[in-house]
Structure formats: structure tokens, C-alpha cells
Amino acid sequence: MNFVYHVEGGDFTNAGSTSSQVKRMLKKIGVSPEIVKKTVVALYEAEVNIVAHAYRGDITVDLEEDHIKIVLDDEGPGIPDIDKAMQKGYSTASQKVREMGFGAGMGLPNIKNNSDSLNITSEVGKGTTIEMINYFQ
């Protein structure tokens, strides 16, 4: 099953609504609470990243019997140095993002900690794509 959600950059009111829908969906099909939590924590961080840094993005959720694959594809400034962005404490977040309780350079490391497989590609001036997979067992 495939679901696509649209996210607008700067829309802090709705940041997290996709993660919320995915959480409900995973709970409904009986995925264990631990795996639901790690999946939605990773997704929520990534969704907030689109709102915080990009102009817009699409989140495609591919739900299979034994795993969930989530692809977050955004149009935005891109990440010049992914290794640096993965370092704890490194952040380029605005004051507005910090006021929301984010922007401490913990997002990408936290996404990594909560996903079984993570792949990040980015092109400066175009955007970033994050692909994460979590297995249900």
C-alpha cells in the first residue's frame, strides 16, 4: 500500500500531522508499540526538517507486510555536507525553529538511531531525499 502526503515549508501548525496519521495507521494494523514509536519519532524529526529547512516536500509511505519504507523528498536548499549534518550538535536552524523546541543538531542523529536502514542524498540548491526502512519484527 502506498500513501503520499504533502508538507509545506514553514507550516509549523501542521508539522507532525503526517507522522500522526502514520502512527494511527501502524497502530491499527497491530505493529508493536516499540516499533511504532521508533518509526514515528524518526518520521516526525524528518517531517519537522522539511518544515524547518525546505520550501515543500512529499512524504511517500510504502507499507508492506513486514516493513515500512518512508521516502521524504523535498525541494529546498539541500545539505552541502551530509557527514557534518549527521554530527550531534551541528545545526543551521533558524531562531523560529529553535523556539519550536528543535534546531539543536539532534534531528538527523535521532533519525538514524530510530531507523533500521537510512539513506540520505542531497543536491545543493535542489533538495534532499531521505529514505528510511523499519522492519516490524
Added chain:
Amino acid sequence: MTIEEIKNLVQGEVICGEEYLDHPINSVFASDLMSDVLTLKDINNLLLLTGLSNLQSIRTCEMSDIQYMLIVRGKEVTEEMKELAEDNDMVIIRTKFSMYKTSGILYNAGLPAVY
């Protein structure tokens, strides 16, 4: 200690979740940084103590399975926040006390830190 006892200790008011006031709280985490809250593993009967009162602090609780939240310094809770919290069966208590004072009162009353 129940969430109701905590409410009384901090002279707080219930914003939502009146029906869950008899639930026990085992530990507390205090933070305004939601990324930090999202790293917590053991959230069973955890109370989040925070000065950050916005939609994202409620969303963070939703994603982290945190049901109990204590907002310090009398920060405003909007209708939108309240609705989202109610959708997730959350209890929100608000106190006028500062983060430091609230932490001190709860720690003194025997509530341990989450780690």
C-alpha cells in the same frame, strides 16, 4: 504518586485529561528541547515538565507516547493544543511556578528523574 497529587503540590490547574488524574507517575523529565524529549526510551508513566507550550510540544508527546505534561510559568495553552492533547488522551497540568521551583518540589516529594 498520582498526577492529582502532583497537581496539588505545584498548585496547578488541570487543562485537560481530568478523567486520568488518578494515574500514577513514576518519573519526570524536564526539558524545553523537544529533540531531547524524542530521544527518551523509557516513557512508562513519565511526566514531561516543560516551559515550551506550543503545538510541537504536544506533537512531541504524541510521537513519544508521553501521556502526562506539566507546563510551568503559567504559559498559555491554545484551543488547538488542547484539542490535539485530548485526541491523544493526554493530561495537561499548568503551574505558575518556575521550572526550577517545580523540579525542586517534585524531586523533594520523592519523584525520581527518568535517568
